[in-house]
Amino acid sequence: xxxxxxxxxxxxxxxxxxxxxxxxxxxxxxxxxxxxxxxxxxxxxxxxxxxxxxxxxxxxxxxxxxxxxxxxxxxxxxxxxxxxxxxxxxxxxxxxxxxxxxxxxxxxxxxxxxxxxxxxxxxxxxxxxxxxxxxxxxxxxxxxxxxxxxxxxxxxxxxxxx
Numbered sequence: 001x002x003x004x005x006x007x008x009x010x011x012x013x014x015x016x017x018x019x020x021x022x023x024x025x026x027x028x029x030x031x032x033x034x035x036x037x038x039x040x041x042x043x044x045x046x047x048x049x050x051x052x053x054x055x056x057x058x059x060x061x062x063x064x065x066x067x068x069x070x071x072x073x074x075x076x077x078x079x080x081x082x083x084x085x086x087x088x089x090x091x092x093x094x095x096x097x098x099x100x101x102x103x104x105x106x107x108x109x110x111x112x113x114x115x116x117x118x119x120x121x122x123x124x125x126x127x128x129x130x131x132x133x134x135x136x137x138x139x140x141x142x143x144x145x146x147x148x149x150x151x152x153x154x155x156x157x158x159x160x161x162x
Contacts, residue, residue, distance in 0.1 A: 003055070003056065004053050004054070004055050004073060004097075004098075004099060004102060005053070005054055005070070006051050006052065006053050006054075006102065006103065006106045007051065007052055007054060008050070008051055008052075009045045009050040009051060009052045009075060010045065011042035011045055011046065012042075013040075013045060013050075013052055013072075013075075014039070014040050014041055014042045014044075014045060016072050017040040017045075017050075017052070017072070017075055017089075018038070018039045018040045020072060020074070020075065020089050020091055021035055021038055021040060021087075021089055022035060022038070023091075023092065024089055024092065025092050026124060026126060026127070027124075030150075030151070031124065031126075033147065033148045033149070033150075034124075034148050034149055036148065040077075040087070044077070048077050048078065048079055048080075048086065049077065049078040049079075049080065049110055049114075050075060050076070050077045050078075050087075051075060051076055051078075051103070051106060051107075051110070052072060052074070052075040053072075053073040053074040053075065053090075053094075053099050053102060053103055054070035054071060054072055054073060055070055055071045055073050055094075056070055056071065057070050057071060072091065073090065073091050073094040073097075073099045074088070074089055074090035074091055074094060074099045074100065074103055075087070075088070075089060075103070076088040076089075076103045076104075076106070076107050078107050078110055078111060078119070080111075080114050080116065082120070083111060083114075083116040083118065083119045083120060084119060084120040084121070084122070085107060085119055085120070085121045085158075088100070088103060088104075088107075088127075090103070100130060100134075101134060104131075104134045104158075105134075107119070107158075108158060108160055108161075111158075111160045112160050112161060112162060115162075116160050117159070117160055117162070118157045118158060118159050118160055119157065119158045119160060120155065120156075120157055121136055121155070121156045121157070121158065122142050122153050122154075122155055123136075123153060123154045123155070123156055124153070125151065125152075125153060125154060128154040128156070131156050131158075132156065134158075135158060135159070136156035136157060136158050137156060137157055137158075137159070138154060138155070138156050139155050139156060139157050140155045141153065141154060141155055142154075142155050
């Protein structure tokens with residue numbers, strides 16, 4: 001049985017997190033401009049609540065493990081002031097395995113620990129159903145921000161239990 005753990009991201013995670021963002025199939029086609037050139041930086045990780053979901057270390061073709069940190073399955077970034085789920089990505093290969101649910105539950109726990117009562121989510125349109133299934137309530141839409149974002153995005157809120 002594979003175990004997924006969630007740990008605080010650190011500066012050396014910046015490149016793998018960026019690679020996960022850039023490799024996301026959810027941002028191909030019309031959504032590609034949104035992440036074009038986007039980078040998760042060490043400074044961003046230091047300033048915000050960034051957590052990574054990791055599985056067991058992967059094995060290379062030679063049989064060596066992928067390292068003590070394990071295989072990156074996904075991550076989220078929570079901004080506390082004002083409270084917003086700024087980033088959340090799950091690796092394409094980990095879609096449908098419960099990693100996203102685990103990350104959202106962890107995020108809600110972190111928000112509760114920080115005394116937050118709700119968390120805003122400006123959703124990628126195809127991800128709206130996912131967030132709603134996990135309890136986010138729709139509150140409106142966010143206007144396009146050309147040139148990278150040329151479509152409206154759903155705005156949702158997670159109520160945080162204390």
